[in-house]
Amino acid sequence: MNSRNRMAGVTSLAVILGLQIGWASAVLADEPWAERTRALGAIGEMPTGVLSKAELDSLRTTGEALFGANFTPLDGVGRPQATQAIDPTRRKHPREQVFFRTAGPDAGSCGACHNQPALGGAGDFVTNVFASEGFESADFDSLDPQFSSERGTNHLFGAGLVELLAREMSHELQSIRAEALAQARAEEAVVRRKLETKGVEFGFITAEPDGSVNLDDLDGVDTDLVIRPFSQKGVMTSLRQFTINAMNQHHGMQSDERFGARWTGSADFDGDGVSGEMSAVDVSALVAWQATLQVPVRKVPDVDGWAGAAARGEASFTDFGCTVCHRPALPLQSLSFADPGPFDLAGTLNDRQVEETAIYDVGLMDWAAALPRDEQGRVLVPLFGDLKRHVMTDNQIDALGNELLSQRFVDRNIFQTAELWGVGSTGPYGHRNDFSSLNDIILAHGGDGRAARDAYAAAADADKSALIAFLKTLVIIP
Known part of the structure; x- marks a missing residue:
């Protein structure tokens, strides 16, 4: 009998699905032709440490299968009681149909939109999505721009290197802030420092002797000095956050690490009768595949x-x-992609919430050998x-x-x-x-x-x- 390995243990599909579709359909889910995504739960334990090429390839294969999968009710597609919001948010009125063009779910698979010129690519106008203003204001059913902003689909090729650049740049900006504060305290004087990393200027920071910081002169970055490299607005911190957001918004597939009982108090927050829809391991597989996509x-x-x-x-x-x-090009010191990463906040795993992160060495990819390097050995992305x-x-x-x-x-x-x-x-x-x-x-x-x-x-x-x-x-x- 096939079953899904979840972080809490191995749970029978019959138990997972029984609330929604009954015993007979749960038995059907165990047939080899059942309408479910077999890549879900294919890997039972979170990857940790530095993965070998074979281990990374295995994780990537599962991630690619999940990215291209058309999710079904047996997987937990749809979210009749939940909105697309980043913060888990209940609907005001339950929605009967699975797909809904504006607030979603609006696609059967990631590949339905990310497909030009191949899986993981961009999308035409027809694949546009609708982003809400805040973290919870996402229960709408109108194309009126007062309710949502229409956005095109970006490609994901080279996305792992983009996130690595953002992490290094964020660390450097935060180091400048720490140095300015230390200098201000030591000299008992106001210290003004330029925020510059990898040749890109992000304004100035002014540190006071009392430990306060004036951020009025920041330019193009958030006040926490974290570069968020994804989406047209630059508001998504990581591929992991992007994946969790997109899975809920576009497919009604909820990840345990944000929509599970730890954060919502419910094993089935979206009310579709399926719990444990996406484990942290499933998310890791998707991240590994996206993070190692070749560069243009x-x-x-x-x-x-x-x-x-x-x-x-x-x-x-x-x-x-x-x-x-x-x-x-921007210079990159390291090709080691740690997952989970350092800058994500509540609802997305970060490196402080796991005993050991996984390291995906992007340098193991065949295409990485062709990346140019400068005289210091840094990769020029x-x-x-x-x-x-x-x-x-x-x-x-x-x-x-x-x-x-x-x-x-x-x-x-x-x-x-x-x-x-x-x-x-x-x-x-x-x-x-x-x-x-x-x-x-x-x-x-x-x-x-x-x-x-x-x-x-x-x-x-x-x-x-x-x-x-x-x-x-x-x-x-x-």
Whole structure:
């Protein structure tokens, strides 16, 4: 008899499913053709320590199967009594149908939206999702922008390196704060320090001798000095948090580490009759697969003249000032991805809540050998981004300020710099996927991107065309 290994032990599917669909269907769940996702619970214990290549490959295989799975009622799909909110929140009125376009669940699988040009990729306009303003205000059924912000699907290739960069940058920013406070106490004087990490500036911090800190001059980062590298607004801390959020919002699949009895007092918080829908091990498998997805690359199409145009376009990319935000590469000290990570808060496992973290060595991946390194041996992650939030509108150009709601205290017209690696494979563009060409999204840049946009707009058509040729060489090769 097949069963699911959960963190609390091995629990029979008949027990898990009995409340919802009765004994006969629970027996059916044990048949080899049963409509359930067999990758759920396939790994019985949390991974710990440094995983070997074989162990990592096994975990990744399970993660890929979960990412591509179409979840079913036997798995626990749907959330009739719960909203999409990050904080576990009950619905005001139970919803009868499983799928609901705005507040979700809105997809059968992760791959339904993350599929361009392959599993783990981006999505077209048709896969757009709807994000609520806060942590609990997510019980709505309208496309009206007063209730939600429409967002496109980003690709996940290279996401593990992005999170590793964010962790190193966060540690360095917090170290600057600690050093400033120590100096202020020792000298009994006010100390003002620039917040800079990996060449990216995040404003200033002022430490007082009494141990207080003035944060008025921060720029593009939260007051806790944690870089949150995921989502268009830069508000998701980790792949683990992103995964838990998305599983609940888009599929109605609840993770034990946030929606289980420890936090909600209920083994079936969403009221669908299924408990233990996703264990921490299932989440770890999904994280391992996403964290080790290969990075996008540069590839010049075999078309006469394209290579020369791309070379000219890359030079213009710098000359126009695009690299002020879209930095071609950021240096990374370590390829060791610890899971759980250091910066997640309640409802997402962190490294203080487990006896030992798992270490996924991204350097074990075949594609990692081709990553460039600097003279210090650091990996140069070619993301074309800076992991910083920027104002993207001004009085003349406000196309990217079309949202009515803030998100996690980030103003409506502020977005994190989009990483451009893979941009040649992931149109349409913009945070709503509503710009059909690279030319259109470039011209939509206002605010902090206005100078580069104006330089592009004033350039000769041949120079604009060359820059587009360069951007189209930044592709994802599955």
